[in-house]
Amino acid sequence: DAKTTQPNSMESNEEEPVHLPCNHSTISGTDYIHWYRQLPSQGPEYVIHGLTSNVNNRMASLAIAEDRKSSTLILHRATLRDAAVYYCILRDYNNNDMRFGAGTRLTVKP
Amino acid sequence: ETGVTQSPTHLIKTRGQQVTLRCSSQSGHNTVSWYQQALGQGPQFIFQYYREEENGRGNFPPRFSGLQFPNYSSELNVNALELDDSALYLCASTEGPNTDTQYFGPGTRLTVL
Numbered sequence: 001d002a003k004t005t006q007p008n009s010m011e012s013n014e015e016e017p018v019h020l021p022c023n024h025s026t027i028s029g030t031d032y033i034h035w036y037r038q039l040p041s042q043g044p045e046y047v048i049h050g051l052t053s054n055v056n057n058r059m060a061s062l063a064i065a066e067d068r069k070s071s072t073l074i075l076h077r078a079t080l081r082d083a084a085v086y087y088c089i090l091r092d093y094n095n096n097d098m099r100f101g102a103g104t105r106l107t108v109k110p
Numbered sequence: 111e112t113g114v115t116q117s118p119t120h121l122i123k124t125r126g127q128q129v130t131l132r133c134s135s136q137s138g139h140n141t142v143s144w145y146q147q148a149l150g151q152g153p154q155f156i157f158q159y160y161r162e163e164e165n166g167r168g169n170f171p172p173r174f175s176g177l178q179f180p181n182y183s184s185e186l187n188v189n190a191l192e193l194d195d196s197a198l199y200l201c202a203s204t205e206g207p208n209t210d211t212q213y214f215g216p217g218t219r220l221t222v223l
Contacts (some may be wrong), residue, residue: 097166100155
């Protein structure tokens with residue numbers, strides 16, 4: 001099964017953009033790329049997802065490499081409430097398996 | 111609209127015992143997925159239930175089993191508990207098995223001594 005690789009931790013300053021990278025070099029053609037985040041003592045929360053094209057929503061943007069072997073989650077202006085563990089996930093809709101990586105712990109400094 | 115709820119919040123069991131964890135899905139959702147999250151790791155998919163039938167399973171042994179009821183709530187049962195089963199167990203509900211967004215509950219923290 002394909003898996004994702006993310007940096008263990010990243011830091012950002014408040015109100016600055018944050019780029020969270022993810023490698024998924026063995027991604028299959030049917031895998032979608034999902035991002036969730038998990039705040040302390042809570043379950044994961046959906047952020048964004050995509051297949052091939054870049055995606056934008058109210059929370060973030062997702063940039064997907066042309067070969068789909070990597071992607072980047074972009075938070076345009078980090079706030080203190082964005083401090084969380086961010087998971088890059090491959091989702092195979094054929095068997096409903098969501099394969100989480102180890103996640104990146106984002107620290108936002110005031 | 112009520113979100114996903116799980117019970118109990120915490121529990122402690124001893125090795126060899128059996129445990130049942132419960133999940134109430136969000137209103138209007140007919141699909142529930144269960145995940146195991148070991149300390150410091152990402153969640154691992156256990157299985158999904160859709161309309162009372164198992165609809166996909168991860169790499170977990172048969173001693174992990176589940177049920178889904180007509181009201182779409184769900185149970186996760188684990189038999190013959192092992193120390194490595196200590197983890198946060200999360201359930202997530204969706205409007206359907208292929209819906210993009212999963213809504214997670216806060217989890218049940220299981221400790222096996």
